[in-house]
Amino acid sequence: MEKEARESTRPGRPSAPKTSGLGELHLTHRERHIVKLLAAGCTDEVAARELKISRRTVCYVVQGLMARMNAGSRFQLAWLLRSTACEG
Numbered sequence: 001m002e003k004e005a006r007e008s009t010r011p012g013r014p015s016a017p018k019t020s021g022l023g024e025l026h027l028t029h030r031e032r033h034i035v036k037l038l039a040a041g042c043t044d045e046v047a048a049r050e051l052k053i054s055r056r057t058v059c060y061v062v063q064g065l066m067a068r069m070n071a072g073s074r075f076q077l078a079w080l081l082r083s084t085a086c087e088g
Contacts, residue, residue, distance in 0.1 A: 037051070
């Protein structure tokens with residue numbers, strides 16, 4: 001058991017998200033819109049135009065989601081969001 005705990009905290013090794021479903025993430029209205037647009041393949045620029053916000057705001061929201069989901073990249077974030085959506 002101790003070995004598992006040590007291995008899961010090694011640097012460079014992504015850990016599992018701390019949530020079992022999107023409902024537990026408590027996404028804001030804006031975060032939900034951005035997630036849907038990005039999942040549909042929209043770029044930050046397209047998502048920003050669609051929501052009438054700046055591209056930088058989209059980037060900040062994505063960075064915040066990456067931190068909350070412990071994702072090391074946008075690809076990993078998309079994968080985690082998709083996998084947690086399938087669970088819950």
